[in-house]
Amino acid sequence: MKNIKSSVIRKTVSVLLATTLFGSLIVGCTPNKQSDQPKEKVLRIGTIYGGPDDSYFRQQFTDIFEYTHPNIKVEIVPAVDYSQYRYVDPEKQSQDPIDYVESTKKLLTGDNPVDVIVGDTNIVKSLIQENLLKQLDPLMQEDKFDTSDFVPTVIDGIKDLGDGSGLYALSPTFSSSALFYNKKIFQDAGVDLPKDGMTWDEAFDLARLVAKGEGKDRVYGISFNRYQGGDPYYDAMTYSAPLQLRTFDEKAEKMTVNTPQWEKVWSTISKLVKDKIVPTNDQQSNGKVEAAASYNPIQGDLFLSSKVAMTIGDSNYVTELNDANKNAEKIKDFHKVDWDIVTIPTHPEKPGIGGNIYLSNLMAINSNAQNPEDAWEFIKFLNSEEWAKIKSRSSSYEMVARKSYIQPREGLTYNIQAFYTLKPVPPANTRDDQLYQKMPNLWLVSDQGRTFFQEVIDNKKTPAEALQAWEKKGNEMLLEMKNNPTGKPAEVKPAN
Template sequence: MKKIIVVMSAIILLLGLVAGCGAENESGGASENNTTTGSESGSEGTTSDSESQKPEEVTIRAAVFPGDEETFKIAYEDFKKQYPHINVEIDSFPIDKYYEKLRLELGGGSGYDVFAGQIDSMVDSDMLLPLDDLINENNTDVSGYGTLYDSMRVNGDVVGLPYRKSNWMMFYNKDLFDAKGVDYPSDDMTWDDFRELAKQMTSGEGVDKIYGAYFPHWAQAWYLPAVQTGATIIDKDLTPFKDALQYRMDLESDGSIMSWTESKSTKTSGGSYFQKGTLAMNIYGDWLVASLRKAEEEGKLSFDWDVAPIPHPEDVAKNTSLALPVTLMINKETEQQQAAFEFVQFMTGEQGAEHFASSGILTGYMSDKVKEAYIGDGSQKPENIQYFLETKEYSEYPMLPGVRNVIIKTIFVPEGELALIGQQTIDETIEIITERVQDEWADEFEGLYKLGN
C-alpha cells in the first residue's frame, strides 16, 4: 500500500509540472518553441529591427496657389503611400492676396514649411532655405528641369524647384474662323501677320462686337515681343520695349483688341472672355488649357478651339515664348527640413509632374512619361497641344531680388499705364523707365548682377 501511495504521489507531481509548463506557454512565457520577444513576451528581449527603423511621424504645412490646390491634394495621396510617416496640411489663399497672406504667416513665426510661388516674389523675405546640400544628399535627379534649373539660383544657391512653367501660347476659336472662311492661325506668324489677321477677324459693335485678338492688361503682355528677342527688363538699352509698347497701342488703334482702359476697368480676364465665344485669338498662358477642359466637362463651352504658337518678331524663330516658372520653396526656419524636401522633391519630380501634366498643366520637370501624360490619349483638346512641348522659352523677367517688386510693380506697370491712357508719349515712357531702373534697382543690385548692354 505504501508503494502505491508513493507512486500515485509521483504521478500527481509530474502532471502538475506539465500543467504548469503549459500554462506558462499560454501566458506568453519563455519556452523552447516560443519566438515572441520584447515587451510582448514580458521578457528582457528588444524591439524588432523594423520597429526601431520606422521613421518618426511628422506633420508639415504647405501653402500653394488656389488653382493648383486640387492637383496637389490628388498627388499627395500617392506621396502618402511612399512616405506614410509624413503628414502634409495643404492650404491656399485667394491669388490676389496670396503673397501678402504668405508673408504674414511667415513673419508671424507660425508659417509654412513649404510654399509655392515665383522665387523673385519671396527671395527678399530672407526666408528661403538653400537646397543644394539636400539635393546632393538625396541624389535628386535635376536633369528633367532643363534650363529652368539654373534660373532657380540666387547668389549661387538653388532656392526652389519648379513644378510648373507658365508658357504663353495663342488660343483661337475655330468656329469663328470657320464662320468667316478664314484659315486657322499658322505656327509661324510674325507680329505683322498677326495684326492683319486680328483686323480680319474683328467685327460688330458694342455688346455684339467680336474682337480679333486679346492681350491681358499686364505689363508682361505689352512687352512680350521684346522679351522674345532675348531682351530683359534690366537691360540698359530698352529700345525693343519701345517697339513692343508701340505695337500694343497700334492694335488698340486698329480696334482689333480691347483697349487697355476697358480691360483694366472691367477687370476682364482673357480666360473667361475667351469662353464666351466672342474672341477669335487669345494671347494667354498655358493654364488656360485646364480651365477650358473643365468648362467643356461642365457644358459651359459651346465652340471648338485649338492652340498655335504666339507670333514672333521678324528675326526670331517660330514658337519662341515666355515662361514664368512656379516653384516650391522651403522655409529656412522649418524644423522638418528632410520631410519638407521629400515633399518638394516628389511634387516637382517625375511622379508629381505626371499628376500635373495629366490635368493640363505644363510642368517644370519633363520626361517621356510626363510628356505622355501631358499629351494624353488624344481625346482632349487642344489638338495641337504638342506646341507647348516644342517651345523655346525666355523667362518673363529675371528671377532676381527686386525685379518683380520694384521694376515691374513700381516702374513698368505705372509708367506703361501712363502711355496706354495717353498721358505721356512712348518715347517719354521708355526714357523714364530706363532712368528709374538704373536709379531705383540697379543702384542696389548692380554690384551683384551684371546688367544687359
C-alpha cells in the first residue's frame, strides 16, 4: 500500500513539474504584450498662469486627450505660478509687476521648452512677432484638416494675429456677446425691432425712440451692461474699444486724447447719459441708496426687470433669461421677457469688428518644440469635430468654434448667429505691456480721464475742454513717471 502511494506521489510531482516547465516554455515563446506597447512620451503644455492645482485645465482639455492617447503623458507648465505670490508682500508685488509676455517666452526658449502654448490673443501675437511659433498651415494641408466649419469670428481673428500671413494657432472655443432686446418694449412703442449689422448711431436712434418714463419708472433705451449702477466712463471705453483710440503715444511720453475722434466719443456718450437714454446708478436711485424691501432674485438686472430695452450680454445670459422665464410665477411682479438678439452695433470706421469677442484658449506649437508631432496631434484633437460635438453639450461660458455644433440652448429659438458674425478687435500694440511693466502706475493716466469725463456730464466742461484738460494733466503725469518710473504721480481730485 505504501509503495502504491509513493508511486502516485511521484507521478503527481512529475506531472506538476512537466506542466510548470511547459508553462514556462509557453511564457517564453509568447510575445510580451507590455513590450509591444508604444513607449510613453511626454507632451509639455505651457499655460500663461497656473498653480499647484491644474485640475480645471486638465478637465477642460487634457484628460480626454490622455484617455484617447494612452502613450502620451501631459505635463502642465505655467509661465507664472500665481501661488508663489501668496507669500510675497503686496507692496513688493506692485514694485515688481509680473511680465506675462517675457515669462511666457522663457517657457518656449529654455533648456526644457514646452511643446504647446495655450494663451490669449495678446500673448500669441507677441510670440508670432518673435518667430517663436510654428505656422500650422503646412500641417493642416498634410493632414487635410478642414477649417471650413470654423466660425469666421475665430479663423479671421487668428489670421489677424499673423497679419493675415497664415494660421499660427487654433482655438477650440471662444466667448462672445450680442445685443439683447426686449420685443414688448419695442412693440408697445410702435418701433421697428433691432436688426443685425446696425451702426452705433442707428442703435442709439432706436434707444431714444423707446426710452420713456421718469424716476423709478424710467425705461432706458440701451445699456452697455445689464447691471444696475452703470459707469459712464467705462461705457465710453466699451463703446470706443473697436476704434482702438490711444490715450498716450507708444513711448508713453505724450498724451493723444485731444483729437476729433475722442471728442466724438465723449460727446456721444455724455449726451446719452444727460438725456437718460443709458442708465447710471445716480439716475436710478436719485443719489440715494435704497434698501430692498424683500428678496428679489432679479434685483439689479435691468434687462430682466424690463428697465432697459437693449443691453449687451454674453452667451451665458441666454441661460439666465430662460431660467427666469421658467420660474416667472415664483418672482414677485415679474413678467416673462420676450427677447431676441442681434449683432452688437459697429462703427463705420471699423466695419464688421466688435462683439466683445475673446479668444483666450489659442493653442500653438513652439518653434523649438521637443515633441512637435504630438503637439500637433493635441491641437488637432482639441479642434476636431468629435471634441466639438462632446463639448457643445456641456454648459460653459464659451462656445465651440465649429458652427455645426453651435445650437440654441434648451430648445429655444433665437438669432444665435449674432454671437459669431463679427470679428474680434485686434490686440493692442504689444509694446504697451512693456510700458506698463516699466511704469506700473501708468494706468493712473488713463483712469484720470474719469474725473474729466464726469465734469462733462456735470456740465462743468465741454468734451473739447475736458479732453484738453486731460491732455495737460496727463502730460504732467507722464513726465513725472519718465523721471521716476516706479513713482506715483499726483492725481486730480474729483470735483465736489
